[in-house]
Amino acid sequence: MELKAGARLRSAVGDAEFVVIRAAGGDVALTCGGLPVLDSNEVPAKAAVQSGHEGSVLLGKRYVDESDTLELLCTKPGEGDLAVDGHKLQLKSAKPLPSSD
Amino acid sequence: MHLGLILDMVHSGYAGRTALTAGGTSIGYTDLAERSWGASARFTELDVPAVVYVGSNHAAFPVALFGAAGAGVPFIPLSYRLGTEQLAARIEAHPGAFIVHADDLPIGTEGSRSSPLQPFLDSLAGVGADPPPAQDADLPCVLLYTSGTTAAPKAAVLRHRHLMSYLLGTVEFASADEDEVSLVSVPPYHIAGVANLLSNLYAGRRIIYLHRFDPEAWLDTVRRQSVTQAMVIPTMLARVVDHLQGADDSRTPSLRSLSYGGARMPTPVLRRAMELFRTTGFVNAYGLTETSSTIALLGPDEHRAAFDSEDPAERARLGSVGRLLPGIEAEVRNDDGTPVPGGQSGLLHLRGEQISGEYAGGTLLDAEGWFSSRDRGRIDEAGYLFIEGRADDTIIRGGENIAPAEIEDVLLSCEGIVDAAVVGLPDDEWGQRLVAAVVAGEGRSMSAEELKGVVRDRLRSSKTPETIEFWPELPRTDTGKLLRRQVVAQLTDDRP
Numbered sequence: 001m002e003l004k005a006g007a008r009l010r011s012a013v014g015d016a017e018f019v020v021i022r023a024a025g026g027d028v029a030l031t032c033g034g035l036p037v038l039d040s041n042e043v044p045a046k047a048a049v050q051s052g053h054e055g056s057v058l059l060g061k062r063y064v065d066e067s068d069t070l071e072l073l074c075t076k077p078g079e080g081d082l083a084v085d086g087h088k089l090q091l092k093s094a095k096p097l098p099s100s101d
Numbered sequence: 102m103h104l105g106l107i108l109d110m111v112h113s114g115y116a117g118r119t120a121l122t123a124g125g126t127s128i129g130y131t132d133l134a135e136r137s138w139g140a141s142a143r144f145t146e147l148d149v150p151a152v153v154y155v156g157s158n159h160a161a162f163p164v165a166l167f168g169a170a171g172a173g174v175p176f177i178p179l180s181y182r183l184g185t186e187q188l189a190a191r192i193e194a195h196p197g198a199f200i201v202h203a204d205d206l207p208i209g210t211e212g213s214r215s216s217p218l219q220p221f222l223d224s225l226a227g228v229g230a231d232p233p234p235a236q237d238a239d240l241p242c243v244l245l246y247t248s249g250t251t252a253a254p255k256a257a258v259l260r261h262r263h264l265m266s267y268l269l270g271t272v273e274f275a276s277a278d279e280d281e282v283s284l285v286s287v288p289p290y291h292i293a294g295v296a297n298l299l300s301n302l303y304a305g306r307r308i309i310y311l312h313r314f315d316p317e318a319w320l321d322t323v324r325r326q327s328v329t330q331a332m333v334i335p336t337m338l339a340r341v342v343d344h345l346q347g348a349d350d351s352r353t354p355s356l357r358s359l360s361y362g363g364a365r366m367p368t369p370v371l372r373r374a375m376e377l378f379r380t381t382g383f384v385n386a387y388g389l390t391e392t393s394s395t396i397a398l399l400g401p402d403e404h405r406a407a408f409d410s411e412d413p414a415e416r417a418r419l420g421s422v423g424r425l426l427p428g429i430e431a432e433v434r435n436d437d438g439t440p441v442p443g444g445q446s447g448l449l450h451l452r453g454e455q456i457s458g459e460y461a462g463g464t465l466l467d468a469e470g471w472f473s474s475r476d477r478g479r480i481d482e483a484g485y486l487f488i489e490g491r492a493d494d495t496i497i498r499g500g501e502n503i504a505p506a507e508i509e510d511v512l513l514s515c516e517g518i519v520d521a522a523v524v525g526l527p528d529d530e531w532g533q534r535l536v537a538a539v540v541a542g543e544g545r546s547m548s549a550e551e552l553k554g555v556v557r558d559r560l561r562s563s564k565t566p567e568t569i570e571f572w573p574e575l576p577r578t579d580t581g582k583l584l585r586r587q588v589v590a591q592l593t594d595d596r597p
Contacts, residue, residue, distance in 0.1 A: 005102075006103075006238050021102075059110065059274065073269070075106060076109070076110075095271075097400075098360075099358055100398055101296050
């Protein structure tokens with residue numbers, strides 16, 4: 001699927017939901033728990049996390065790919081790991097900006 | 102990205118946490134989100150084109166803001182300090198809007214389309230509304246009237262994508278410790294009031310709203326509520342410092358961070374504050390309404406380094422607004438639009454996803470997406486941004502461009518001078534001549550002639566005001582911005 005900034009997605013294996021913060025153009029295969037993620041208004045068919053794709057996504061955390069062109073924000077936590085075209089996404093480290101408000 | 106996302110996340114992530122306290126009552130995150138969803142349902146049912154909020158800080162503020170966002174209509178916070186006629190004119194500009202207002206304001210109740218603050222909040226308790234359907238991130242989210250220090254006020258348009266870009270670019274979800282409490286003294290109709298509400302909610306930090314700012318009440322709240330962060334405008338900090346006269350410590354050990362912005366901070370006030378609040382980290386946040394709040398920051402370590410430094414260039418950074426946030430580009434340009442060589446002064450242009458640069462009449466961004474801030478400034482070799490004031494405030498005397506800020510800083514560094522304004526008045530010989538109005542504190546000792554002498558020694562005679570008047574106070578907006586037009590008007594009226 002082609003990912004666009006602002007798109008809301010959900011996992012097919014659990015409760016996890018995401019929003020795309022940044023994405024490069026072009027078709028990519030984004031998976032959670034080993035299965036393709038769905039559009040947020042699709043109803044998942046209660047699939048299990050695939051072997052080798054165990055893990056969890058945490059609320060409010062950001063996930064990025066190796067080239068730092070894709071960034072997702074987790075808006076609802078759930079089971080399974082995130083991967084794009086077979087490569088696992090990494091947890092993005094928090095920015096050390098001082099609080100200005 | 103749409104503001105509704107924040108509610109979805111705090112609703113599931115911050116169950117059991119308190120979101121904010123105002124007027125002695127507190128509201129939890131879950132409750133805040135659910136009442137906001139209820140407000141969205143009501144606004145949608147009434148089919149209102151906008152939601153106007155005219156009141157001080159109250160739990161009804163976020164509920165009305167998020168309620169409007171979920172209904173896909175703009176939120177318009179207005180100053181409750183506007184005169185009756187002005188307020189009526191502003192409200193008339195938004196026909197059919199739902200009006201959430203302070204009890205004591207003369208708002209005509211038109212059917213079910215207006216409500217005082219507390220009844221509005223109460224009516225949404227336990228209505229059991231679902232989250233509203235997703236809305237487009239390109240919709241206008243907040244219309245904010247700029248303070249209009251140099252021209253008539255106009256409404257800046259901030260879309261959801263602008264505010265969310267600022268938020269996601271600067272704040273990490275759940276980054277606040279559970280004990281963190283933020284004391285907020287900026288009003289809802291100021292961009293800093295909107296921005297800090299979003300930041301604190303997203304970070305999970307409890308907000309305490311001070312009903313009316315007063316230095317004693319502010320200090321008392323910090324001490325009693327163990328406040329960890331606070332945000333003030335420079336005139337508030339000046340009043341706190343003044344209130345602590347004679348003290349050698351602020352006695353506010355809980356206060357980890359004190360951020361300020363919204364107007365220029367006089368360096369003497371800041372240095373004094375840093376002596377009093379010794380264990381507090383200071384943050385200078387610079388931004389404009391049109392840039393969705395902060396675009397540059399001077400952080401706590403940078404404050405202390407500049408404070409302690411013997412090196413003049415480093416020391417001067419205490420008067421800078423720090424460095425640009427990630428994702429923000431700046432260019433300093435000439436009046437004709439060409440970029441100036443490194444380090445020189447010019448007009449500050451900004452670009453980035455959080456920058457709206459749009460008014461109700463249309464966008465001011467150029468074809469490449471640059472926004473002319475109309476602030477004059479320069480960027481030093483280490484990337485520190487120095488703001489020299491509004492371009493419209495520049496005084497041209499005998500062909501020389503003079504930034505009033507430079508002269509005001511010298512006047513403010515003089516013993517006993519607590520406020521200063523330098524303006525240009527029409528002059529047959531020079532085009533403009535410099536006139537200063539200053540406010541002296543208790544026990545002032547310097548005369549106008551002595552002050553002129555200091556400016557002449559520190560700068561030069563062409564930058565020395567011809568006349569210096571002593572005034573009981575300077576005209577400022579209620580958010581601390583100097584009203585130069587009024588200073589000029591008062592000086593002109595004095596001499597027909």
